[in-house]
Amino acid sequence: MLVLPGSSSISYSKREALLRNIKKNCPRVASVDAVWIHLIQCKTPENEVExxxxxxxxxILLDTLLAYGDIILLDGTLAALTAHQNVAYILPRPGSISPWSSKATDIAVLCNLAQRVERLERGTAFIFTTTDYKPITETDIATFDHLIHDRMTQVIDLSPPHQSELFLHEKPKPLRIVELTPQPSSRDDTKARLIIANKELGLALAPDExxxxxxxxxxxxxxMGRNPTDAELFMFAQVNSEHCRxxxxxxxxxxDGQVQPSSLFQMIRNTEKISAKGTISAYSDNAAVLEGHSAPRFGVTSGQRYGTKEEDMPILVKVETHNHPTAVSPHPGAATGSGGEIRDEGAVGRGSKPKAGLAGFTVSNLLIPGYEQPWETDFGRPTHIASALDIMIEGPLGASAFNNEFGRPALAGYFRTFSERIPLSVDDSLSEVRGYHKPIMIAGGYGNVRPHFAKKEPIAPGSKIIVLGGPGMLIGLGGGAASSQVSGASSAELDFASVQRDNAEMQRRCQQVIDACVCVEDGNPIESIHDVGAGGLSNALPELVHDSDLGAIFEIRDVLVADSSMSPMEIWCNESQERYVLAVSVDKLEAFVAIAKRERCPFSIVGVATQEQELIVTDRLFNKDVIRLKMSTLFGKPPKMSRKDTSRKIDRVEFDSSLAGHVPSTQSIADRLQPAIERVMRLPSVGSKSFLITIGDRTITGLVTRDQMVGPWQVPVADVAVTRSSYGFDVLCGEAMAMGERTPLALLDAAASARMAVAESLTNLAAAHxxxxxxxxxxxxxxCAASKEGEGAALYAAVRAVGFNVDVDALA
Incomplete structure (x- = not known):
């Protein structure tokens, strides 16, 4: 293995900020610098010598490929790196493959290095100096290691990297059986053991489950008269989590003692039920599909040439949140929020095309050091939840980075802060703190789907089941269950383990495969497609065949993995991003394989659909069944949830619009208004959102007609985003989207909050024709966590206040 240093891995400003934060934890650190290090695994020892x-x-070719970025090194950095003095190496976890590696290795292959280079990998070397000139120690590093590495995907070592460690492939961990039936045993004993497993594994199972x-x-x-496997329990928990079900x-x-006539979903679906005009599909796919305009669709024609064809352009639309992951690890949490929503769009029908997106954030008070605002109070937060400031520094960068790298413009967004002590009585004797320590991170967008592929086809028994996309890694384990819990209810380790990591390049390749398949007019190989999100393959693969009332047989060792040490449960249940599952008929399998290989997109044929409605997952390595369940057991209906609540009646203090209670009465109206105006303009929900917009490329695709930056000075004042249906100067039709939110108003009136959010969306949208x-x-x-008295009643009132006629995604 060759180790080649590269350019600086952090900018001047980030280096200074990092040093300040490190010194808070380890004062004897005098300086810090960071350099990329490239790790080249060669095919043979002779290649390494060459x-x-x-x-x-x-x-020379390899050096040219690795010459990127700026070199702003401190004096002495390279000397210290060469001598391995006071250096901490941040490397990918042994047995895993980083997103950078998958991209860089592919580029090296295309540049004629395939015969000499097995794999390129990248790490970071942090070089320190100390005030007492003594070496940095592991104890020192432990005080600030969270600032310089991601403990889920990386390791820290004070020794230089070795090939035997970095590219080591450990033995697979075995399947675990959860003992529920020791002898003698009673039903209560069995239940007690499952309750213990529920807590240890972070399953978030309800008592009735x-x-x-x-x-x-x-x-x-x-x-069944047997003990469950850990894979079966983990799968059941994700499939039946609030997040998914x-x-x-x-x-x-x-x-208030009155049985309500409708569930929340029945009310939501009522409007579409009585007035479905313009809706092609809703509540039945990864996103809703609406009627669009007729336009010249650009793509590969039947003659294998790029061209246009006039056809209808149905619109797909989706919005969802990624709150728990963004709270725990803001950059990857928000990035995979946008990535997951993009995959939902791409997995509509038999394959579709994402077009434009949006992102929004709601957090508690920022409490910027040295710039705290008069209305801000530090109410504290759970220790493993990121601060509001960290979320707003890293979260938008994560969302924008994924959109940019995938190739979809993010055209709209919002930003709100709120954390207040709310009086519950007129005399202020009772109060409570309400805010967003667990933030809201909204990802949404729309795209287009070909009219004849807008709905999924039934899967035929015998069809091959394929996983398309990147290899599995031990990340994002238990995210469906974790996001369904009250923030902080799980352990810090389980919370952090549940956060996925992003690889936009891999998702882009998957999308190119989907695009190529839907261009085949009469021979689209895809019968049905789902994205892989919460629960990983354990949710996506059973759901794919269950939609067609089928079962399936899978072989766990046919799933591509980047970490050979993973157990069958970890392979089956991890939420590694950038994957889709799809069914391909046997007669079109060859065509699909050719497309995937042409686009250099990894895939694996992992199973076959069966007429018998049973889910079987085998493991040829250990010669055991990982899962053997009737589909009716997995997707069966435990006792229907019943919720009771009482409306909360609170005496509120009347709002004093005169400002008399806040400023001396001797001041003039102008004097009273001045500080009020300054406060209002500094409030994030009112002030400039340009930082959310300028960090993204809003021109990509060439179909953007309007984003939030308007006019020759690019002022971020537009309230609506507009795109064209397709290319051409004569295309005068398209799509428009706008956002609305009024969450703090729900503290006064939940129904009014919902109506105001809809009203804001409509008035913003009115700026488009x-x-x-x-x-x-x-x-x-x-x-819809609704964990406090009165919140369930408020939620019910909000849903009743608004009628929806398109897809709604409800997350806890």
Missing amino acids: LSKTSSPFR ITYLVDAYVSGKSA HKIFNASWTI IGDMSRVKLSANWM
């Missing part, structure tokens, strides 16, 4: 010679033409599983495995009339929205409700109001459709995201 590439180690700087005069070799292939070494624990009872359901005990009956299914041990105590019921049709019990929306149990609260399907629950029956009793408000939308024609008839009936063409406007609404996609909404509900935050």
Whole structure:
């Protein structure tokens, strides 16, 4: 293995900020610098000798590929790096492959290095000096290691990297059996053991689900009479999480002692039920599909040439949140929020095309050091939840970076802060703190789908089931369950383990495969497609075949993985990003394989659909069944959730619009207004959002007609984003989207908050020429934890206040 230093890995400003933060934890650190280090795994020892010679033409080519970025090194950095003095090496976890590696290795192959280079990998070397001139120690590093590495995907070492460690492939961990039936045993003993497993594994199972599983495995009339595997329990927890099944929205409700006639979902779907004009599909796919305009669609024609064809351009629309991951790890959390929403768009029907996106953030008070605002109070937060300031520094960068690298413009967004002590009585004797320590991170957007591929086809028994995209890694484990819990209810380790990591380049390649498939007019190989999100393959693969009332047989060792040490449960349940699952008929498998290889997109044929509705996952390595369940057990319905709540009646203090209670009465109206205006203009929900917009490329695709930056001075004042249906100067039709949110108003009146959010969306959208109001459709995201008395009643009132006629994604 060759180790070649590169350019600086952080800018001047980030280096200074990092040093300040490090010194807070370890005062004896005097300076810090950071350099990329490139790790080249060669095919043979002879290749390594050849590439180690700087005069070799292939070494010159390799150096040219690795010459990027700025070199702003401090004096002495290279000398210290060469001598390995006071250096901390941040490297990918052994056995894993970083997103950079997958891109760089592919580029090296295209540049004729395939015969000499097995793999390129990258790490970072942090070089320190100390005030007492003593070496930096592991104890020192431990005080600030969270500032310089991601503990889920990287390791820290004070020794130089070795090939035997970095490219080591450890033995796979075995399947685990969860013992529920020791002898002698009672039903209560069995339930107690499952409750313990529920806590240890972070499953977030409800009491009725624990009872359901005990009956299914041990105590019921049709019990399987065996212990479950950890993969089965983990899969059940993700598939049946609030995140995936929306149990609260399907629950029956009793408000103020009165049984309510409709569930939340029944109310949401009512408008579409009575007036479905313009809706092609809703509540049945990864995103809703609406009628669009007719336009010349640009793509590969039947003659294998690029061209246009006049056809309808149905619009798909989606919005969802990624709150828990953004709270725990802001940059990757927000990045994979945008990435997951993009995949939802691409996995509509038999394959579709994302077009434009949006992102929004709501957090608690920023409390910027030295710039705290008069209304801000530090109420504290859970220790493993990022601060509001860290979220707003890193989160927007993550969302924008993914959009940019994938190739989709992010055209709209919002930013709100709120954290206040709210009086519950007129005399202020009772109060509570309400805010957004667990932030809201909204990702949304729209795209287009070909009219004849807008709906999924039934999968035929015998069809091959394929995982398309990057290899699995031990990241994003248990995200569906973790995001369904109250923030901080799980352990810090389980919370952090549940956060995915992004690889926009891999997702772009997947999208190119989808694009190529839908260009095949009569021979689209894709019968049905789903994105891989919460729960990983354990949710996506069963759901794919269950939609066609089928079962499937899978082989766990056919799934591509980057970490050979993963157990069957970890392979089956991890949420590694940038993957899709799809069904391809046997007669079109060859065509699909050819497309995937041409686009250099990894894929694996992992199973086959079966007529028998049973889910079987085998493991040829350990010669055991990882999973063997009836589909009716996995997707069965535990007792329907029932919710009771009482409306909260609070005596509120009347708002004093005169400002008399806040400033001396001797001051003039102008004097009173001045500080009020300054406060209002400094409030993030009112002030400039340019930092959310200028960090992204808003011109990519060539179809953007309007983003939020308007006029010759590019002022971020537009309230609506507009795109064209397709290319051409004569194309005068397209799509428009706008956002609305009024969450703090819900503290006073939840129904009014919902109506105001819709009203804001409509008035913002009015800046575009939308024609008839009936063409406007609404996609909404509900935050429905409702963990305090009165919140369930407020949620019910908000849903009742607004009728929706397009897809709604409800997350806890």
